[in-house]
Amino acid sequence: MADDTNTLPIFRANFELLVAMKQKTAAQHEEVRELILDHIKHWSSSHRVISADFEPGLDWFNVTRPLSLHTDLRGKVVVLDFFTYCCVNCQHVLSDLHELERLYSVEDGLVIVGVHSPKFEHEKDSSGVLNAVLRSDIEHPVVNDAQCKLWQMLFVNCWPTLVVLGPEGEILFILIGEDHRTCLFSSVKIGLEYFKSQRRITPHSLPIRLERNNIQPSLLSFPSKLCTSQDGSLLAIADTGHHRIVISTNVGLILDVVGSGEKGFEDGAFKTATFSSPQGLAWHKDVIYVADAGNHAIREIDLLAKTVTTLAGNGQMGNDEEGGAIGIHQSLNTPWDVCLVSSQAAPPYDPDCLLIAMSGCHQIWLLALRDGVQWYKRQEAFPKGLCLSLYGSGQEEHRNNMYGFKAGFAQPSGLCWDKGGMNLFVADAESSTVRVVSLTGGGVKNLVGGSRDPTDLFAFGDVDAVGGDVRLQHPLHCVYSPKLQKLFVADSYNHKIKAVDVATRQCQTIAGAGRPKDAEVAVDGATLSSTDRHFDEPNGIALVELEDRNVLFIADTNNHCIKAMDLSTNLIVKIPMIYRPGLSPKTSISPVLPKKSPNGPFGTALLINMSPVHFLPGDMVTFNLDIWGMELDATSSRQQWQLSISDSSLMEHLELWDEAQEQELSQTVGTLPSPRQPSFVSVRTRSSFPTLEVTSFTLFFDMTLVFCDKKGKMCLPKQMRFVVPCRLITNMTNTKKEKSHSVDLSYVIGST
Structure with a gap:
């Protein structure tokens, strides 16, 4: 870099400008304007310009080709946003941009360019940057400067840093960290006015092409945290990219959707309530608590009333590091996870507090869920709705005390509670550690990972070892098993x-190959070990x-x-998510909340694993339904089946037949007049089936039935999933050449 681009004098001038601006009152806005204008005039004529350009060969996003500082960005006021996508402070700046x-x-005349300058090794991978662009709804051009060349040229030393350039590449402002909204907005506004008056702004366009227009929609979008109902039969999923909460059975049948799917901050009914990038979840009885990170709020989902209510936070990011206000009067800073705990160190451990991983201010906070909460060593009794800081000084560091x-x-990004030991485990993302907070003693210590230097946040890697010798890389969640003590x-x-x-x-790896890829799980579960699976x-x-x-x-x-993942066998399966009949992405229905855990290994939705079925090319396989033990309620309109497949792209290569009507089915759903119905659907592979690429797949038959016990005079809803592994046999030398055969989907229902 040339000597005339030394940024140290600009750092000093920026600091002096910010101090001078803070000394002015709101009524002195004209004086502030003159300060900024004088600054712009001085530095735009100082000849301190970026003499180099973006490195060739870098990956760009939201544009059709790489941009140049010397051609594309000349004649513009340019804001260079130096960020790394793991950084919560960088995410805060995005709202201003x-x-x-x-x-x-x-x-x-304004161009914003995100210059991704990675902290973690994984963040150098452009696929991760692309996902971050999509997840954060970034619409301006972004370049992945994996080796941080421009960062080094401009002597940038922390995330986020905003560098504002004039129309000839003059370095005008360098704003370090967040909380520079007033200076940033005023500088851009006054800069555009000044340079337009000098006729130095040109109206040319850029080759913008948004990455989000190139992706296929999916049922879930960047799901982050999830939790289960108390009996484990239901899942609540933070469908973060869709700004909503999805409630499903634990085998993938979606029962309800909470939130309209639009980004916003509205309480109310499930269909109209809105969230903004929801993260952590905690489920207790008929209530789900949500860390609504983008809204800086804690929300409550009432599953019976089907409403969403804000418990704390007001939609605006706060800078308070102490707390003490009630409910919505207490501002929060990017809550990333929530954890239900008890303020009593003895059974029955009834949860009366919600602990919050406040990632934006690097602390753990408490929200009292009832009146009279007394938190261990603290003497005062807290009223319901009180929200305050418990652990963490607010300094971003790895300091135990x-x-x-x-x-x-x-x-801190993930929390879980060990009620037996009265410990809180914390997945501390930026220090790449897991920490332990003693709830009764109040101290914080290290469990695994991290550096001995509390200010060193770069001790990351991938090493299975013991204690401080372990190396993690940006852990985001944790869950404790009292049964396994792990x-x-x-x-x-x-x-x-x-x-x-x-x-x-x-610490030991139990799943994951360490590469960012998705590999479909083999049907027999034997071709890949759990550590060969991809996440x-x-x-x-x-x-x-x-x-x-x-x-x-x-x-x-x-x-x-x-x-x-079944922890006893290490078998990992991808759960195919499907909407319950009558439920679509734009509607919601009441979930079935069981009073107790029904039959079946997974609770509400019965999961029935079938023996593998062999398909020959063009083979017709007929499926018979044989469910008995109770009588089907023929008057109910909810008797339906739905077929899905492990790889949805294969469905078009399958042919479905109704043998009774002797016609091909155009839909993958149907009704069930009887629980013992032969030939309710037949499946055949079309000639277009990609036999060279695919040799195995899994069919899922989801049944929604209502069974009645005439003796007990009660009717019970049942969701059942038959899992049918399928193998395509192309070598028929040693295979019986049947052109059609049948499979019985059988199960005996007991009265629960």
């Missing part, structure tokens, strides 16, 4: 799930512990899906 783009178009308020966190961690940027023995602090930035996990099995549910965020 979105507003600037709304006020001034490229043709008006016997006094929790003196400890330092770095973007903590499971979503090691997001390593694309892995890890298990930590809390007694020995031994892409898993953000959330939830655990269901049953008598005969333990199931881990994983939000595979950038693959837009939920996966389930």
Whole structure:
């Protein structure tokens, strides 16, 4: 870089300008304007310009070709946003940039360019940057400067940093960190006016092409956190990219959708309420608590009243690091996760507090859910709705301390409670650690990962070891198993799930190949081990512990899906999400909230695994339904079946037949007049089936039935999923050459 681009004098001048601006009152806006205008005039004639250009060969987003500082961006006021997509402070700045783009178009003379300058090793991968662009609704051009060349040329040293350039590449402002909205907006406005008066702004366009227009819609969009109902039969999923909460059975049948899907901050009924990038969830009885990160609020979903209510926060980001106000009068700062805990250290451990991972201010906060909460060593009794800081000084660091308020966190992003040991586990993303807070003692200590230097937030990697020798990379969630005495961690940027023995602090990878890719799970579950499975930035996990099995549910965020892992067999399956009949993305219906756990290993939706079925090319397989033990309620309109497939793109290569009517079916759904119905559907592979690429797939038959026990005079709804592994046989040498055969979907219903 040339000597005339030394940025140190500009840093000093910016600091002096900001100090002078803060000393002015609101009535002195003309004086502030003169300060900014004098600054612009001085530095636009100082010949301190960016002499170099963007490195060739970099990956660009939201444009059809790479941009040049010397051609495309000449004649514009340019804001360079140096960011790394893991950084919550960088995410805060985006709202200001979105507003600037709304006020001034490229043709008006303003261009914003995101210069992604990665902190973590994984963030160098352009596929992750693309996902961040989509997840954050970024519409301006973004370049992935993986080696941070421009960062180094301009002596940038922290995220976020905004560099404002004049129309000839003159360096006008360097704004470090967030909270510079007033200076940024005033500088852009006054700069555009001044340079237009000098006829130095040109109205030319740029080759903009938004990345979001190139993707296919999916049922889930960047699902982040998830949780389960108390009996484990239902899932609540933060469908973050769609700004809504999805409630489903644990085998993928969507029962309800909370939120309109539009980004906003509105309480009310499920259909009209709005969220903004919801994250953490906690479920207690008929209520789900939501960390509504984009709205800086805690929301409550009432499953019986079917309403959404704001419990704390007001939609605006706050800077308070102490708290003490009630409900919506307390401003919050990017709550990323929530965890229900009890203020009593003895059974029955009834949850009366909600702990909040306040990632924006690097602290753990408390929200009292009843009057009279007394938090362990604190003497005062808290009223219902009180929200205040408990742990963390507010400094972004990896500092452990016997006094929790003196400890330092770095973007805490996941919480879970060990009620037996009265410990709170914290997935501390930016320090790449898992921390332990003693709720009774108040101290904070390290469990795994991190540096001995509390200010070092770069001790990351992928190393399975013990305690401080462990290396994680931006962990975002954790869940504790009292049964196994293990903590499971979503090691997001390593694309892995890890298990930590809390007694020995031994950390071990249990799933994930460490590469950001999605690989469909083989039908037989034997061709790949669990550590060969692929995830892409898993953000959330939830655990269901049953008598005969333990199931881990994983939000595979950038693959837009939920996966389930049986911890006894290490089998991992992708859960095909489908809407319950009568429910569409724009409507919602009441979920079935069981009073107790019904039959079946997974609760409400009965999961029935069938033996593998072999398909020959052109083979017709007839499916017979044989469910008995109770009588079907023939008067109900809810008797339906729906067929889906593990790879939805294969459905067009299957032919469905109604043999009774001797005609091809045009839909993958149908009604069921009887629970014992032979030949209710037949399936055949078309000649177009890609036999060279696909040798196995899985069919899912979802049944929605109502059974009645005449003796007991009661009727019970049942959701059932038959899982049918299918293998395509192209080598018929040793295979019986049947051109058609039948499969019985059988199950005996007991009265529950």
